[in-house]
Structures are given as structure tokens and as C-alpha cells.
Amino acid sequence: MVDALSRAHRLLEPRGWIIDVHPTASDAAVEVGAVRTGRVDAGDAPRRHAAAARALAAVVDAGLLAIERTHQFTFYTYGDSLEELRDYVEENWRNARIDDETMARTREALRDDRRSRPRIHEHVQVTTLRGT
Amino acid sequence: MAIVEDPEDNEIAALNAVAVSFAGRRVLEIGCGDGRLTRRYVQEAASIVAIDPDAAAIAELREAMPGVDARAIGVDELDLPDHSVDIVLFAWSL
Numbered sequence: 001m002v003d004a005l006s007r008a009h010r011l012l013e014p015r016g017w018i019i020d021v022h023p024t025a026s027d028a029a030v031e032v033g034a035v036r037t038g039r040v041d042a043g044d045a046p047r048r049h050a051a052a053a054r055a056l057a058a059v060v061d062a063g064l065l066a067i068e069r070t071h072q073f074t075f076y077t078y079g080d081s082l083e084e085l086r087d088y089v090e091e092n093w094r095n096a097r098i099d100d101e102t103m104a105r106t107r108e109a110l111r112d113d114r115r116s117r118p119r120i121h122e123h124v125q126v127t128t129l130r131g132t
Numbered sequence: 133m134a135i136v137e138d139p140e141d142n143e144i145a146a147l148n149a150v151a152v153s154f155a156g157r158r159v160l161e162i163g164c165g166d167g168r169l170t171r172r173y174v175q176e177a178a179s180i181v182a183i184d185p186d187a188a189a190i191a192e193l194r195e196a197m198p199g200v201d202a203r204a205i206g207v208d209e210l211d212l213p214d215h216s217v218d219i220v221l222f223a224w225s226l
Contacts, residue, residue, distance in 0.1 A: 001226055004162070004207050008220040011160060011212055017152050020222040021143070021169070052226040073146040080134040088135045124143070124224075128150045 001055035009064055009131060018065060018129040023122050024072070025050040030085075030102050032109035033116035038102025040120060043095030056127060065129040075122040082106050082118045089120070137168060144172045157218040162207055163225020167193035170200060181217070183210060184225075 008018050025047075028040040059065045079085030086098045098106075106118055154173040164170050164182035166189040174180060180200045184190055187204040194202045203210075 004222075004226065007207060007210075008160070008162070008222070010214050011217050012220060013215050013218050016218045016220070018220045018222070019147065019150070019152060020226050021147075022222070022224050022226050055226060069150040071146050071149045073142045073149075074140075075138050075142060076140060078136045078139065084135065124146070126143075126146045126150055128152055 001052055002058050005055060005059045006064065009059070012131060014131055016130070017068070020052070020056060020127045020129070021124060022052045023049050023075075023124050025053070026123050029121040030098060030106055031119050031121050032106060033113050035109050035113070036121075037105040037109050038099070040089055040093070041097050041099055042093060045094065045096065053125075056129070060129070063132055066132045068128040068130050070125060070127045072123060072125050075124045077120045077122075078117045079119070080117065082110065085118050085120065141172075143169065147172075152219065154219065158216065159219045159221060160210075160212065160217045161221045161223055163223045164193060164202070165189045165223070167197055167200070167202075169221070169223050170197060174200060181212065183207065 028042055029036045030038045030040060060067055079088060082103060089096050089098055110118060154176040156178050159177045159180045161170055161180060161182040164184045170180060170182050174197050182193060182200050182202045183205050185204065185206045190202045190204040193200060
């Protein structure tokens, strides 16, 4: 990750920006409306996201880049059905799944709230950096 | 399949909040996937090189945005001159 950032720095114009968008290390939640029904078992994703944050810190500590701004936001992914959302996670996220208990709780929440679609709620951080 | 990602547009709002404009910039996007984020700024950027090792996703991006220089490669295979871009965007890929 540090290598990728160093390489990106070489490709940049001297006053250019590196923008990093990645989820924070906190869990991705499964929700129905405002009700949290469980979390996505995302394998080693929290560890990878934490490593990305450390890589950013490392290039800043090395004096290569300076953080200009950071901003956190929520990122929702909706499915027309819970099964669709489960399949999407298994097909598109690395080593991730929604476990049976969370599926059962979410089905129950959907029965109670027929107007909401199931969704995944992620916390994401965007960071801008510039050369020093 | 009707999966919808970020219909609230929180991601592009966050990019706007950090005050980096894509207008007129030469952009390298690393980990572009099928161009979910690329399409949010494609109209503004002067040029875009978008890379991702997923060849199927790159094929989708090429079809949707033929003006983007989309390459099915990883960052290690990228061959661009030094100091040739204004913005490097790591799109959920670091």
C-alpha cells in the first residue's frame, strides 16, 4: 500500500492531489430502515481497511505527502430483496457473507416494515493528500 | 438484479466536501471497477485513465464511457510518465 502511494506520488504533478476513498475499520451493518439487524461478516476487510489507514499515516510520517482534508460519510447499498443483497455480498465482496442469524433478524424486520428495503450501511472516509 | 449503491449520492458529496474539483483535471483512477465512481465526474475531467484488474468490469466501463482510457491492469503494470496526472484517485482500492 505504501508502494502504491509512493508510485502515485511520482505520477502526480507537483501540486496534484491524491484522493483515497476507503471504508473505515468499523463493521458494515445490515439494516431495515433505521433498524440495525446485524453486520456483514467481512472476513479480513476491517484489517485491510486499518492497514490502508496505516499506509496513509506512513507516507505522511515519511514527509512524502501531507493530509489536506478528511471527511467521513455513510454509504448505503440497497437490495430489492434480502436474498439479493446476500448474493451481492458473496459475489462482490472478498470473503464476506451475511450470516443466518442476521438473515433471520432482517426477515423479521422486513415483515414489520414493509415499506423499507434491506440495506448495508458502511462508514467510509475520503482523504485528500498533496505533495510536501 | 436490482442492487443500488449510494442512491443518496453521499460519495460524490463527500468528494465535493474535500473541495477537489475534477474540472479540467487529468485523472488516474485506481480500482475503478465498472466505473461506479468514474461516471460521477467523467463529464468534468479533461482526461481519465481508469485501471482495475477485473477485465469484465473494465469491459463494462469501456462500453458505458468510451472516452475513458480504461485498462484491465493492476497498479504494478501501469505505464504512465512521471508528473503526468493532476489527481490520483484510489477508489476503495488502497
